[in-house]
Amino acid sequence: MTGNEHQPTSPTPITIVRRLDPEDAQQALHRVQNVLKRQEVVETLSQRQNEGDERANILSGLTHRRHEKEIRAIINDLHPADISFILESLPETERQAVWQQVSDVHDADVLLEIEDWARESLIKSMEPEDLIAAAATMDADEIADLVPDLPPDVIAAVQKGLTESERAQLLEAMGYPEDTVGAIMDFDMVRVRENISLEVVLRYLRRLQELPDHTDQIFVVDRDDRLKGTLSLTRMLVSDPETMVSAVMAEEYLSLHPLDSDSDAANAFERYDLVSAPVVDDYGRLIGRVTIDEVVDVLQEDSQEQALSRAGLQEEDIFAPVLSALRNRAPWLLVNLCTAATASFVASRFEETVSHIVILAFLMSIVAGIGGNSGNQTMTMIIRAMAMGRITGANIWTLVKRELLVTFLVGACGSLVTAVFAWFISGSIAISIVMMAAMIGNMLIGATLGVLIPILRDRFGKDPAVGSSVLLTFGTDSLGFFLFLGLATIFLV
Template sequence: MTDTDRTQSTARRLDTEDAQLALARVQEQLRRHAVVENISSHDSESDASDKVQVNLLQKQHEDALRTLVNDLHPADIAFILESLPKEERQLIWNLVRSEFDADVLLEVADWVRQSLIDSMDRADLVAATENMDADEIADLVANLPPDVIAEVQKGLTLKERAQLIEAMGYPEDSVGGIMDFEMVRVRDDVRLEVVLRYLRRLTELPDHTDQIFVVDRVDRLLGVLPLTALLVNDPDESVHNVMSTAYLTLNPHDDDAEAASAFERYDLVSAPVVDDRGRLVGRVTIDDVVDVIREDNDEQALSRAGMQEEDIFAPFARALRNRSPWLLLNLCTAGIAAYVASRFEDTVSHIVVLAFLMSIVAGIGGNSGNQTMTIIIRALAVGRVTSANAWLLIKREITVTFMVALLGSFVAGLFAWGISDSVPIALVMMAALIGNMLVGALVGVLVPMIRSRFGKDPAIGSSVLLTFATDSLGFFIFLGLATLFLI
């Protein structure tokens, strides 16, 4: 079955059943399979006919699972594998048809891919990878055994082998790491009719082909020929007269996140990749960019909590190593905040209501700082923060936070007055809330900017540092003001 046939056969299924529903059906079938397995393992004294019946039932459940899984799109199979515990994941993987192995391995997350590859024998791995494009093989190189890579390389042409070596030479988060080599290129001195005849001789166009690249004799990019221009112009017209010279190019060493921003900004479907000499070496397509955006968003969400991507069913020891460092740091920062509060024990013992109000000051300061931090991290991610506008951005966030704090402090002051029946306590509450929200804004702006300035991920651990600042300084400001003006 060709890729085109497979796409057509799965398109109807995708219209009627999403991945979550497919996962639920697989899990239900696995539950039934487990019940039969349990009966088989505990029913050793049954007669031969009962054992045959149980074995037949086991085979029926496996066949039902095999049919259910192999009727899905490879992306949905990958989703299901990522959502199952290791034992059930391995069972489903063994039922996937061999012709889907390559597609599933490319779709599945890195933290699952390695376990799937480890369970495959050498012959199956070679069979799965030998029909991949060079850029797809490069995506799997880090997970494949060296002897499998060597065997696959033997089956490549000289051109494909050179492409594989080139793709492996680029960093994972670069344009070169996501570009593919399958594209249509033509010369500028031919007529459109010649181009049309050339396209008709192809078995199929590369995915997401919205434009043809026009090159000279040494593959230097001269322009692009949109398919719309090819279809609506006179076939006798020259490519040179119809091609567009206003186009975006990427360099293999560009950051893939910057390429994703360019695709979003200019609504691109594909973009040529040229080297430093202007030679066309590949292209980036919208499906590659969507993967980059999704992965960056996932990494950013995890980084803010000080975590790395992991298998949701990973062994406890691995999960502990992933989660404990920043949690221990958070415990230390919480201890410092508690220590700060303990220094004002006399103040709290005299005015007990302060113990209830100080958590509001810390919480609102943290929430306000988190809003600011989210805006700054997003702006840094898309390249909108520069040395020219950094100070302006800081002043703006401080001003906005101050205006919000004035409104919020009035509400908090009314609440403090309502439960304490004391105007001085309400005023201290208002002043402390404004002060801590400004602290949160400063930390929310400066921490991501400073980390980015030194080449670090601005999202990693930022929320932990923000919580430390707004808790410790929030308690200090609130209880310090209370000590000065209320005692």
């Protein structure tokens, strides 16, 4: 064994009151909201009565305490993740009221589970001693997740309560940038040496009251903590106990560096179906591990960020003040307004053509819309491929040519339908032909922009997904109007 291996600890008592079911959280949310509404009615009636009516005030206080008891009974039987869901689903005033009724036993787990934008308000409402007590039950890597939101005096008090090794782990975890493997790695793991038998390993494991979460393998290290291999628990259980660890350990394994991107680590977990992976430093020393639960969180966060970024948004409290929401949404909406104005300006340059053939005003929105949809399909695929690391400088142009070919074939088929529709409402074969050409052309423009916009933003160090749909719409609308009305001016007027 090494001197740094997982030490036996007292198990945290956990009581499962009910089966875990997302519908339970939804039902609990509705019940909590009903209690809060009843309390709001009582407070409104109480305010309308004479404030000097002592009997009314006593009844109001008794009702308020009964409502608090109801809320405590509802939420404290739930899993911390479900409590977090309820808190995130309430406006800040109601969120604070419900948070006050959450048992201290759940404080640490809820603070770790809840979204960052909601956690900040909860921490502000807590007394320093409550925060210190909650942090005292966390591991060093978990405390590091909360440090950005904790007051300095609380951080100092928490550090004083840690052992020397835990304090070193906390400082190490805090030293890694966000969105890196070091920021999500876990220090809790089991290590053994290669020159012992499996029987010795089994005896050691039986001394532990529990294994670290998501332990599917034990890490084999030398005296300097350099990683030599991994020992699968399943392989160990089916092997002869007298076998030496060196004989059954895997010397080929995936290891991560603390400065690797957490998205790259998540892709590796997905590709190789991993449950855990070791993290080693520049000298090959084992310093931590990444587990599947952290990877799932990374994948979920990345998915949410991409969905918001494409619309030019950042994650926010859905109940945030209006001014806060305005700061989040206004910038890209103003950009969108400018792009829409540009598209309208382009269309206005063909006023004479549109006034001469009025039906064009009804058809040009089809050309712009289908180009935008085509570009969105391409761009979604490109952003996902970039996130998976599948796009390199060697295959960009091959990818562009492929997307153009696919778009041309799809556009050729779709344009026949559009041409029939244009002929049906206009009765003109010429308008139908111009419609076909403009539609195919704008779809090709959309596909090209769908490839180039995220790639160019990535080249300049920007998030490929941020505002990409706004930029794409600008291109397909402006160029689509110009192409359609330009062809109409040349061939129809």
